[in-house]
Amino acid sequence: xxxxxxxxxxxxxxxxxxxxxxxxxxxxxxxxxxxxxxxxxxxxxxxxxxxxxxxxxxxxxxxxxxxxxxxxxxxxxxxxxxxxxxxxxxxxxxxxxxxxxxxxxxxxxxxxxxxxxxxxxxxxxxxxxxxxxxxxxxxxxxxxxxxxxxxxxxxxxxxxxxxxxxxxxxxxxxxxxxxxxxxxxxxxxxxxxxxxxxxxxxxxxxxxxxxxxxxxxxxxxxxxxxxxxxxxxxxxxxxxxxxxxxxxxxxxxxxxxxxxxxxxxxxxxxxxxxxxxxxxxxxxxxxxxxxxxxxxxxxxxxxxxxxxxxxxxxxxxxxxxxxxxxxxxxxxxxxxxxxxxxxxxxxxxxxxxxxxxxxxxxxxx
Amino acid sequence: xxxxxxxxxxxxxxxxxxxxxxxxxxxxxxxxxxxxxxxxxxxxxxxxxxxxxxxxxxxxxxxxxxxxxxxxxxxxxxxxxxxxxxxxxxxxxxxxxxxxxxxxxxxxxxxxxxxxxxxxxxxxxxxxxxxxxxxxxxxxxxxxxxxxxxxxxxxxxxxxxxxxxxxxxxxxxxxxxxxxxxxxxxxxxxxxxxxxxxxxxxxxxxxxxxxxxxxxxxxxxxxxxxxxxxxxxxxxxxxxxxxxxxxxxxxxxxxxxxx
Numbered sequence: 001x002x003x004x005x006x007x008x009x010x011x012x013x014x015x016x017x018x019x020x021x022x023x024x025x026x027x028x029x030x031x032x033x034x035x036x037x038x039x040x041x042x043x044x045x046x047x048x049x050x051x052x053x054x055x056x057x058x059x060x061x062x063x064x065x066x067x068x069x070x071x072x073x074x075x076x077x078x079x080x081x082x083x084x085x086x087x088x089x090x091x092x093x094x095x096x097x098x099x100x101x102x103x104x105x106x107x108x109x110x111x112x113x114x115x116x117x118x119x120x121x122x123x124x125x126x127x128x129x130x131x132x133x134x135x136x137x138x139x140x141x142x143x144x145x146x147x148x149x150x151x152x153x154x155x156x157x158x159x160x161x162x163x164x165x166x167x168x169x170x171x172x173x174x175x176x177x178x179x180x181x182x183x184x185x186x187x188x189x190x191x192x193x194x195x196x197x198x199x200x201x202x203x204x205x206x207x208x209x210x211x212x213x214x215x216x217x218x219x220x221x222x223x224x225x226x227x228x229x230x231x232x233x234x235x236x237x238x239x240x241x242x243x244x245x246x247x248x249x250x251x252x253x254x255x256x257x258x259x260x261x262x263x264x265x266x267x268x269x270x271x272x273x274x275x276x277x278x279x280x281x282x283x284x285x286x287x288x289x290x291x292x293x294x295x296x297x298x299x300x301x302x303x304x305x306x307x308x309x310x311x312x313x314x315x316x317x318x319x320x321x322x323x324x325x326x327x328x329x330x331x332x333x334x335x336x337x338x339x340x341x342x343x344x345x346x347x348x349x350x351x352x353x354x355x356x357x358x359x360x361x362x363x364x365x
Numbered sequence: 366x367x368x369x370x371x372x373x374x375x376x377x378x379x380x381x382x383x384x385x386x387x388x389x390x391x392x393x394x395x396x397x398x399x400x401x402x403x404x405x406x407x408x409x410x411x412x413x414x415x416x417x418x419x420x421x422x423x424x425x426x427x428x429x430x431x432x433x434x435x436x437x438x439x440x441x442x443x444x445x446x447x448x449x450x451x452x453x454x455x456x457x458x459x460x461x462x463x464x465x466x467x468x469x470x471x472x473x474x475x476x477x478x479x480x481x482x483x484x485x486x487x488x489x490x491x492x493x494x495x496x497x498x499x500x501x502x503x504x505x506x507x508x509x510x511x512x513x514x515x516x517x518x519x520x521x522x523x524x525x526x527x528x529x530x531x532x533x534x535x536x537x538x539x540x541x542x543x544x545x546x547x548x549x550x551x552x553x554x555x556x557x558x559x560x561x562x563x564x565x566x567x568x569x570x571x572x573x574x575x576x577x578x579x580x581x582x583x584x585x586x587x588x589x590x591x592x593x594x595x596x597x598x599x600x601x602x603x604x605x606x607x608x609x610x611x612x613x614x615x616x617x618x619x620x621x622x623x624x
Contacts, residue, residue, distance in 0.1 A: 263470075265466060265468055265470035266470060266472065268433050268464075268466065268470060269464075269466065269470035269471070269472070269529075270472075271431075271433065271459060272431055272433065272459055272462070272463070272464040272533075273459070273460075273483065273484035273488060273532070273533075273536060274456050274457075274459040274460035274484060274488040274536065275483070275484065275487055275488060276452075276456055279487045279488070283472075283483055283487065284472055284483075287474050288472075288473070288474050291474070365474075
């Protein structure tokens, strides 16, 4: 059989790149593709649309049109709109609790400093040793602002710390201390030294086997019984310690997952260069393992943030508790929906900031 | 066994003391006896290629040299230091023994140049600038200097393996171990890696290579060892090894891989 001559090459033998087919759709196309692409989708779209038409207008009417923003409680009771006045009238107490009113610029400034530092630290290019020192100084300044005791800054007992500053305090210190502790526990659990490994396993399993509430109770009631006479440890610090211990145990397990996902070859390559254990972990294993576990870690940090509200059970006045106290005032009784929506929004903003930042971090790292 | 005394391997190798000595080394994985009494001496500047069927213990053997695997009986002495549980000795030996892996094992979160400078900066305490100069020198030597700022994932397999070789060289090792360095590569990339290894051989590096690249063994090795079931069945200079194998198992193995 005669062989065919080779097919002639196309005219441009480094074939012209063909443009991708045009897929832009316009509004109608978008609607078709995203809302009515199948029978089920069309049905769901219609159901959701109907529900929105049914429920949204009354909600908007209640929240924005019939609502009161800066009225007295009595004015609110006369018509059916939302009474945001419960917040505007009690904002000072909800946010700052029992902190002396004439000194409340101090927690305000401390919170502004905290948020400023958090915003400043968002850029990874600024993650240098100097930033760490800035934080240490910043935290010290916040502590001085809150506690006072300097000339010109009258002392404020920590039992008067409450509201949003207390929530931030418990959350930020809780997360910042729990994360490294959790990493250390995870490394300990992987250790070749049996005693260290056993200690870490016992710690993690014990803490994870107990609800946070019971840890808080223990810190508030049981723990002081074991202290020698005359020695007391501040209640906030005890609650803080309970939150840190609890969160660290969960972070440890997540980080362990990341460590176990690292291929053995990475350890071997690092070791064969002569890196010791700490160098291997610091430069090779942890940067990769911690990156893998960003999503579950942030999940834990977010729930730790929300769990700080459990300190109400040991009578610390965090944001949730100051709000509840406001509502127990007979004048403002009955406006709990509005107050809780406001609190929920604060939590939502914070948690959303955390999760969207974690997504960005995951992309960048 | 056909161990050659250190003064003779070829004219290339200088007359020296052995730099690696295995004395009756045994190792078990659980109940499985992987190494069954290995005796081996490697001289400075000597180049050894180890071949053998999979599971014969050849990788384990070279991984014992830098203690990625622990032996349970016998002695291994590397550069006058015996390998024991002493972690300081192990770390010292590891800085002198470079290792190249089948799967490269580059650090994916660091750029090429950072892969190369990590060891020198952290272990040898070399200043960063100097470490980077050394790194660029070796990257140049493996013909990949222009990729210095990329990440390992952006390189082909052959390029990654050359980077891995350069990474080991940056520690200025006395001995280089290669654990099947070309087995995970696409065929067209094998040559670029072997060329780098040949260049290294020409400079007199002590090399132990686990490989089935018989062409490489023939042209570069002073000695080829054949391992099977945890023992070194035989070892001889390549011309002798390939033309006149002594044992049936060696003949069978060679007939299978040389076809």
